[in-house]
Amino acid sequence: MTVLALCNHKGGTGKTTSAIHLAAALGLSGYRVLVIDLDPQSFLTRTLGIAEPPETASSLALFQHEVALGDIDAVQLHGFDVIPASSVLTKQMRRLNKPTDVLWVKEVLENADSYDVVLLDTAAAITVYSLNALVAARYVIIPVTPEYQPIVGAEQTYKTASMVRTRLNPELDLPLFLFTQVDARKRAHHRYRQYLRKRYSDRVIKNVIRTSAALATSYSDGTTVFENNPYSRGARDYANATDELIRVLGIANQKPPQTASTDGVAPERSSIQPMQP
Ligand SMILES: Nc1ncnc2c1ncn2[C@@H]1O[C@H](COP(=O)(O)OP(=O)(O)O)[C@@H](O)[C@H]1O
Ligand SMILES: [Mg+2]
Incomplete structure (x- = not known):
């Protein structure tokens, strides 16, 4: 089971959008995928139209003794499952103040094998929940819009992840940056993309996610752009980025996909080349 966290200390950089669409694309490629919403503001849960869950069927349940992943009823969507966030996460945050409280999610996921990939969506703030992730x-994937504040947030997140790697989780690989909401017409976008590529070279995912109105649309019925607008830039860009991630992370070696249906979803994708800075 491969566990991926989506983090950026800056908000609005595409963490939640990436969690949903990477999950959907991996699901279409035949992987068994779970997304866990660890953001107390529950944007992922709400975007997918999932109602406020009982605490026992929310990500809060991961922070209980003796809980196994199979005990939590995940919501089944088109191609992936979701453990939604509960509004009670905020209230519980104050109680989770022991050093060992960063270990809850790890312990639950360590003993589970019902999924191939687990994606953890986090809030912009550094909280006990994002540290658990x-x-x-x-x-770690750091979605980053090529603009000043998201880039600062992304570099801070890189440092936080490196600190976690040194002190708490030696298994953690160095983060990967994923450019989101890229607008080729903006000169500043070119500059910030060049800056990050120069500085972090192969830690930057080559395929970028361009701005796409289809991605900004919330369908609220658990479906995504792959069902609703499969030929949109958003669908093609996330299909391409997911294919690259599968290769880069070596997930393909762990479990050959049962279907190759992202091909069916985005047939034009082979003609899409990553944009050059
Ligand atoms: N590639 C994109 N094109 C257009 N809008 C996007 C794109 N990615 C994200 N958005 C929109 O930008 C906003 C912030 O994205 P979100 O994924 O919620 O960021 P975060 O989780 O990092 O706070 C949302 O309204 C989302 O719909
Ligand atoms: Mg979010």
Whole structure:
């Protein structure tokens, strides 16, 4: 089971959008995928139209003694499952103040094998929940819009992940940056993309996610752009980025996909080349 955390200390950089669409694309490629919403503001849960869950069927349940992943009823969507966030996460945060409270999610996921990939969506703030994500993960993806504040947030997140790697989770790989909401017409976007590529070279995912109105649309019925607008830039960009991630992370070696249906979803994708800075 491969655990991936989506983090950026800056908000609005595409963490939640990436969690949903990487999950959907991996699901279409035949992987068994679970997304866990660890953001107390529950944007992922709400975007997918999932109602406020009982605490026992929410990500809060991961922070209980003797809980196994199979005890938590995940919501089944088109191609992936979700453990939604509960509004009670905020209230419980104050109680989770012991050093060992960063270990809850890791312990639950360590003993589970019902999924091939688990994606952890986090809030912009560094909280016990985002630390749990970094401690449980093998890989961190930092979605970043090529603009000043998201880049600063992304570099801070890189440092936080490196600190977690040194002190708490030696299994954690160095983070990977994923450019989101890229607008080729903006000169500043070119500059910030060049800056990050120069500085972090192969830690930057080559395929970028461009701005796409289809991605900004919330369908609220658990479906994604792959069902609703499969030929949109959003669908093609996330299909391409997911294919690259599967290769880069070596997930393909762990479990050959049963279907190759992202091909069916985005037939034009082979003609899409990553944009050059
Ligand atoms: N590639 C994109 N094109 C257009 N809008 C996007 C794209 N990615 C994200 N958005 C929109 O930007 C906003 C912030 O994205 P979100 O994924 O919620 O960020 P985060 O989880 O990092 O706070 C949302 O309204 C989302 O719909
Ligand atoms: Mg979010």
